[in-house]
Amino acid sequence: MNFEPAGYSLLPIMPEIVLVVGAMLLLLLGAYRGPQTARLVSWLAILLLVVVGALEVLALPSGKLVTFGGSFIVDDFARFLKVLALVGSAVTLILSMEILGDPTRPMFEYGILVLLSSAGMMLLISAGRFDHVVFGLELMSLALYVVAASNREDPKSNEAGMKYFVLGALSSGMLLYAASLIYGFTGTVAFSGIARAATGGSIGVVFGLVFLLAGLCFKVSAVPFHMWTPDVYEGAPTPVTAFFASAPKVAGIAIFTRVTLTAFPGIVPQWQQIVVFVAIASMALGSFAAIGQKNIKRLMAYSAIGHIGFALVGLSAGTVEGAQGVVVYIAIYVAMTLGAFSVILAMRRNGLHVENISDFAGLSRTNPPLAFFFAMLLFSLAGIPPLAGFFAKFYVFMAAIKAGLFALAIIGVVTSVVGAYYYLAIVKVMYFDEPAPGIDKVRLELRGVLAIAGLFNMLFFIYPTPLINAASAAAKSLF
Template sequence: MLNNIYNIFFIPEIFLACSSFVCLLFGLFLKKNAFRQTSNLAVFVLLLTILLVYYDSGSNFANYKSLFSHSSFINFFKILAILGSIASIIISKEYFLGIKLKNFEIPVLFLFSTLGMMLMIASNNLMSMYLAIELQSLSLYVAAAIKRDSISSAESGVKYFILGALSSGILLYGFSLIYGFTGSMNFDDISFYLSKYDNLNLGLIFGLVFVMVGLAFKVSAVPFHMWTPDVYEGAPNSITGFFAIVPKIAAVALIYRFCLVPFENFYLEWSQIILFLSIASMFLGAVAAIAQSNIKRLLAYSSIGHIGYILIALVAANDDGIKAASIYMFSYMIMNVAIFAILLSLKVKNEYLINISDLKGLSKSNPIVSLSISIIMLSMAGIPPFIGFFGKFYVFIAAIEQELYVLSVLGVLASVISAFYYLRIIKIMYFDEIKSEGIINFQISLQSKIILSLSLFVIICFIFYPSLLINISASLTI
């Protein structure tokens, strides 16, 4: 019913697309402070989009030939992604101004990429899924290379682009095989077609494997993770923050939807792949992070490890798994927002912090900051009473519900290994003697401070009132 504009399911996305163009024009015509103003506008736009998503009933989407779907799971992840990008725009503003990277295009790129992610999460068709992935990836390629005069930024952009294009190609090939063998692009039709068969034929298995490879690249699961540390390291810190926080949310939602909607009945086929990805990611993430001296590379491996845990919940493939994934993703986002809010405000000798060893003596000069980092690290390691523990806890509940005992034991073992490098950061801040007096400055804008305090509040106080989040995530349907 196109005549009633409020009934159109797509309104949040259409709104975001239009507003992104408005932001672009707005930035273009501003003479002064273009970056700052555009960022503020972008945050405002995203806030409105959250409202629209929240009140979006999704009653009428037949007009789009089921290109997109609507469910509470989709809405939850959309809101999570938007929240993540709001937070990352706010916390990175001062950083961009600090390194004199004032292109107003950056927030606009973030907006477009967020739009791509929303479409990705909602996509219900191979074609729309591919286009959405490309929309978000293209914006991110540009964002990674935005610091044009820096070799490392350009390198990370090119690396990301080439590997991303390769994975998109593989993904597309997988799509074409699936389309060729089922005769349909629509998730529901594929599911209906497949329900007639007991096992997949070879072509479909190939297609499934190719798609899994492409998606594994997007969530950066081992062995398709190679780009992650390099891109994290090369891109400017604030872009790294965005990479760490937001695209993972969308990619995780997508991989869940792809496995659980069209291929729901072929659990055995895809679960083996996911099982391997999960174990490999947890262990590689835990082991490889130990040797890192660069904090961004460390966080890259840490995020690979976290993806491993989320994939455990996917292997479980039950309602508890969906619940666990949403809780875990929420905690992952909150913890990353908090740690990047700190990293983007820490300066060592007037340079933004890169090396972990520069944190030495932070507990003396900035006790509150080092306490916050310690809490975030313990939370990431999954030590109670912080939120990270509950994420892992729900993942293991889901796994044991499905009787995946070996996988859960491997999961907890990997979490012990990964605790080592999280503890190492605390050790550097608190235990190491300070030899040379490093000058660490912590300058944070009011807005980032609010974001940081809010996320720390959630990390610490989740335990006192867990039901708020858990009731929401328990009600999610895919």
């Protein structure tokens, strides 16, 4: 077997092979031992994700590796975002331990579905051809459809799974139609070949590009294809919502960035117009629509839509600085989101989860540490300095300004100020409203995730160099 990083070598894809084989072995374990192995299977799944992440960073040779005729690419961009997606998947499995330990509905399949979805994310992040994009997207999405409806006794969960499945199928159809149009006018589905052929901006390629970006907007919850997000976030079990808000967003933004910058570098003005519109619409809707929300999960859904808009501000620049801003933004966003969902999962009274914002009333007096860390995460989501969220927005806005997109940067700042209102409103409820009844004792794993995410967001400004340098190397590998 040839293990050179070219041709049809298996070395670049070895972490994905280990992940899929491990998932199959855990499936056999769960099927043999029964549903009560849910927690064991999930802890082994977390260990497997850690091993795969280590393989991705330590076992593969440095530099750019290409295999399967250019359809699978491992570069610094892929390495960074794969590790970030694996971290998101592992942390959401940790956050899910409570529902996995529920004896009334044990689900050993949950951890395996997360593993298979993570394998799809890794394939998607490394995709170098449109057929590989579709394969990675479907592997990622099919598992997500199932976990969205994993609480079969809850009508809202079933509704969430159905809505996500129907609209996900529509987005997949758009992507396939886009790939067929682009293939018809360029004669190839490889990103490198399309980059050579699509330099004149022919009408057929532009039409295919429109359908392509529409399909990708579905996957990352960008306006105007965001309509599934609030209902799915609210209806899915809360740990599943945390999963949707973290790891799949990484994969979606990764392929959004790779496709536009590597497949269509010769027609930047054409796709830049679309991305600018989507960024503005997402930031505006995410800022204004969340103001009237009463359910914290629906609010986080609109928050996610807005943050995707901010990330796309960096992509709109079409430069190395813009790509670096996107990578920095999505990394910090994952940390903020997982920390916030650890607080939402901690809100239990008499063994039942509470999700209304009014249930956070007086939390600063009943559980001061939880209220403090949640407030810091909300300030970070709002982009208040010197927290990590401020630097995330700083890098994407500076990239837009350097690219001459002054109006886009100004709109981003204005919508960021508007969006700060609903984050500060939650802080006001926690610190100034009359206390609601105290919550149950917070589980150890939730406290651990919250502490790590909270400290990262508060202390990021002291030593941001490792993340910034890694993001810079990732961005440069695309150009």
